[in-house]
Amino acid sequence: MKGKVAKLSYGDLTIRSLSFLYIGLMIVLPIAAITMASFKGGPGHLWKQILQPQAISSLKLTFLLALVMVVINVITGTATAWVLVRYRFPLKNTINALVDIPFAIPTLVTGMMLVVLYGPRSVLGIFLQNHGIEVIYNKPGIILALLFVTFPFVVRAVQPVLMEMDKDMEEAALTLGASKRQSFFKVVLPTLLPSILTGAALSFSRALGEFGSIVVVAGNIPFKTQVSAVYIYGEVESENLQGALGSAVVLLAFSLLTLVILNLIQRWSSKYD
Amino acid sequence: MIEVKHYGKKKVGQWIITGLVLAWFFVLVFFPLFGIVKETVSYGLKAFVSSLISPASLHAFWLTLLLTVVAVVLNTVLGVVMAIMFARHHFKGKLLLETVLDLPFAVSPVVAGVMLIILFGPNGWIGNWFESMNIKIIYALPGMMLATIFVTIPFVTREILPVLREFGREQEEAASTLGASGWQTFWRVTLPSIKWALAYGITLTIARSIGEFGAVLVVSASIINKTQTATLLIHDEFTDFNYAGAFSAALVLAIVSFIIITVIQFVYTKKEKGLHNA
Numbered sequence: 001m002k003g004k005v006a007k008l009s010y011g012d013l014t015i016r017s018l019s020f021l022y023i024g025l026m027i028v029l030p031i032a033a034i035t036m037a038s039f040k041g042g043p044g045h046l047w048k049q050i051l052q053p054q055a056i057s058s059l060k061l062t063f064l065l066a067l068v069m070v071v072i073n074v075i076t077g078t079a080t081a082w083v084l085v086r087y088r089f090p091l092k093n094t095i096n097a098l099v100d101i102p103f104a105i106p107t108l109v110t111g112m113m114l115v116v117l118y119g120p121r122s123v124l125g126i127f128l129q130n131h132g133i134e135v136i137y138n139k140p141g142i143i144l145a146l147l148f149v150t151f152p153f154v155v156r157a158v159q160p161v162l163m164e165m166d167k168d169m170e171e172a173a174l175t176l177g178a179s180k181r182q183s184f185f186k187v188v189l190p191t192l193l194p195s196i197l198t199g200a201a202l203s204f205s206r207a208l209g210e211f212g213s214i215v216v217v218a219g220n221i222p223f224k225t226q227v228s229a230v231y232i233y234g235e236v237e238s239e240n241l242q243g244a245l246g247s248a249v250v251l252l253a254f255s256l257l258t259l260v261i262l263n264l265i266q267r268w269s270s271k272y273d
Numbered sequence: 274m275i276e277v278k279h280y281g282k283k284k285v286g287q288w289i290i291t292g293l294v295l296a297w298f299f300v301l302v303f304f305p306l307f308g309i310v311k312e313t314v315s316y317g318l319k320a321f322v323s324s325l326i327s328p329a330s331l332h333a334f335w336l337t338l339l340l341t342v343v344a345v346v347l348n349t350v351l352g353v354v355m356a357i358m359f360a361r362h363h364f365k366g367k368l369l370l371e372t373v374l375d376l377p378f379a380v381s382p383v384v385a386g387v388m389l390i391i392l393f394g395p396n397g398w399i400g401n402w403f404e405s406m407n408i409k410i411i412y413a414l415p416g417m418m419l420a421t422i423f424v425t426i427p428f429v430t431r432e433i434l435p436v437l438r439e440f441g442r443e444q445e446e447a448a449s450t451l452g453a454s455g456w457q458t459f460w461r462v463t464l465p466s467i468k469w470a471l472a473y474g475i476t477l478t479i480a481r482s483i484g485e486f487g488a489v490l491v492v493s494a495s496i497i498n499k500t501q502t503a504t505l506l507i508h509d510e511f512t513d514f515n516y517a518g519a520f521s522a523a524l525v526l527a528i529v530s531f532i533i534i535t536v537i538q539f540v541y542t543k544k545e546k547g548l549h550n551a
Contacts, residue, residue, distance in 0.1 A: 011455040012362065019358040022351045026423060027376055030388035033398055037391045076297050083294045087287055095295070097538045101302055103477075104530035104537070106484030108504050109523045112511060113305035116312045116520075148301055209381025211487035212504070216511060229383040229487065236387060236491055248384045255379035259372050 034252065038245040049246025057223045058231040059250060065139065065227070066207035069146040073203050076147075077154025078196055084155070085162040102151045107212030110148050114141060114217050137219030142227065145213040150206050154199030161195040194269030198262060205258035208251055306527065313524040316517040324518035325525065332498045333506035333522070336417075340489075340502065341482040344421040348478055352429025353471070357463075359430065360437035377426045385423050386491025389416060412494045417502070420488040425478045432474035433467045436544075440466045469544035476540055480533045483526065 008016065038046050050056065083089075084096050102110065118125045118135040128135055135141045165188070173183040211229040218225045220234075228247050235244035313321060324330060359371055377385065393400040393410040403410055410416045444466075448458045464471075486504040493500040495509060503522055510519035 009455070015354050015358050016362060016364075018351065019355045022355065022426075023370060023373060026419075026426060027373055030385075030392050030423070031376065033392045034384070034388045076294070079290060080294050080298065083291050087291050089291050089295075095298060097534065098298075098302065100534055100537060101306070101530070104480045104484070104534045105306075106486060106504050106523075106526050106530070108486045108508055109309070109484070109527055109530075110305070112507070112519065112523055113309045117305050117308040122308075144301070148305065151301060205379050209379075209384065211381065211383045212484075216508070229381050232381075232383050232387060233487070233491060236383075236390065241387070241390065244387055248381075248387050251381050251384050255376065255381070255384075258379050259375055263368075263372060 031252070034245065034248060038249045041242075046246055046249065049243060050250055052243065052246065054222050054226070055228075055231060055243070055247045058226045058228045059247060061139075061226070062208055062228040065142050065146060066204050069143055069150065069207050070200050070204050072143075072147060073150055073154050074196055074200050077151070077199055077203075078158055078192065080155045081158035081162055085159060099152050099155050102148050107149055107210065108216065111145055111213040111216035114144055114148070114213070118144070136217055137221075138225060141217040142214055142225065145217045146207045146210060149210060149213050150203035153202040153206065154196065157195045157199035157202070158192055161192055165191055194265050197265050201258050201261050201265065205255060208254055309520065309524060309527055312516070313520040316520065320517040321521045321524075324521045327518075329497045329501065330506060330518070330522060333501050333503045334525075336501065337483055337503040340417060340421045340485075341479055343418050344425050344482045345475060345478050347422055348425050349429055349471070349475055352426075352474065353433065353467075356430045356433040356437055356467075359434055361442060374427050374430060377423055382420075382424055382485065382487030383491055385488040386420055389419055389423070389488075389492050393419065411492050413500065416492040417489050417500060420492045421482050421485055424485055424488050425481050428477045428481065429471065429474035432470045432477070432544075436467050436470040437463075469540055472540045473537065473544050476533060476537050480530060480537075483529060483533075 038049075050059075080099070084092065084099075105113075115136055116122060118128065118141065120126070120129065120136065125136060133140065135144065169187050169191075170183050173187045174180070178186065209229055210227075211233065214227055215230055215233070218227065218230065220226045220230050222231075226234075228251060232244045232247050232251075235241070235247075355374065359367065359374075380388075390397065390411050392398050393403070393416055395401070395404050395411070397411075400410055408415075410419070444462050445458050448462045449455070453461065484504065486508065489502055490505060490508070493502070493505065495501050495505040497506075497509075501509065503526060507519050507522045507526070510516075510522070
């Protein structure tokens, strides 16, 4: 094995250097640049930028809404995967194909769709407003946008595991006298857990950085409906790049953390294979 | 056969869950899609056509096409190169590098834009040097290209890599033992085995490039007829209350997404079959 590393053909050498150059220039360099730029004034200065009232309030809102979305998404996503794998119903294949739609629709268009449907000019929006529920330009709209753009993550993570899962174990549990509920919580759920967590981590990370669908839906009122990505954009627009860096670095750190967690989940689940 | 009995008994519960999931799906995904069609139709065909063939709109769609082509070409070629390296080479820190490759998916598009400004902006590390040569990167086309490329880097590699790993290198080694050159082995042995995964990765790259908004917005000034892409045009018209124009262009992008999804599904089934036959 070691001999192989030492002896690289010209072709291998080209492949290696091109890959390193590309990843280095396009991914590592920009991340190094933003990290160094944010630490330019020292960690104390960076900390102050992060704790700016408007910045920290947007960060809090972002995390809170992402959390609410993940809880809903884990339940609905697992249920959707379950129904798509286990049950038969009309139009199943079409529905299965349409699950990916949120990945293909531009996020900005997603936001506009929600404004059309629930906005103050629509019948539904007026109805909801009369009952004291403001969806658009408020938090429910942001959660709906996040649910839409992350919908496929949990479904697509759980679906293949559910398909490959042996029904034998479940049936064994049932034969041994377990109730349907017991077999689901004691046999099915533990098997699905790594894939559910993977879907949840992907959704959460996506929600932290989401911009396009939120910017038209949220109204972006500071301290109320302004998420972090929108705050960062606002700072860049008003030529206060340094102010944007604090929040940007926090989001970036959580992106890295998500990747680490995803790696851990993968290793943990492959241990049981 | 036991299955039928189990599920037969629980029919009611099964239908309730199915009904709930379908209802959720329709409310969350289908209604909004329907809403945008209805909204665009309400402005009439004339408004739809005239706003789409306006010079600003044509230029915006042309720019989106250009950015997509650049991102697809570069990320396809280098995506294949990187996948071959990750599948066939062994070196220290490979796992870490693979994780780094996933970063563009995890990073917020707005943060991606900010990173490019820091690096390529007029006062940036590299931008400084380009500025002295009188080449503008940020708030100009090259910056928008970089943004589109950045957000779509991992797609192709991510799709091909599992196939390359499963496929192994026996056939490639057989080909080279029989006297095939590296290129011949690639074109005749490697490429045919990864073609559907590659097609899948390219389709995802196209979809993301067409729809990218946040990263491109940050690095462009969205100047009409210059640095305004289709999504930027939609945003500008939407915020200017020019709904007919905004929704016409949005509907076009939604239809394109729909076509892409259909292609994705087709390619995906091919890919899955290929994986199982390999």
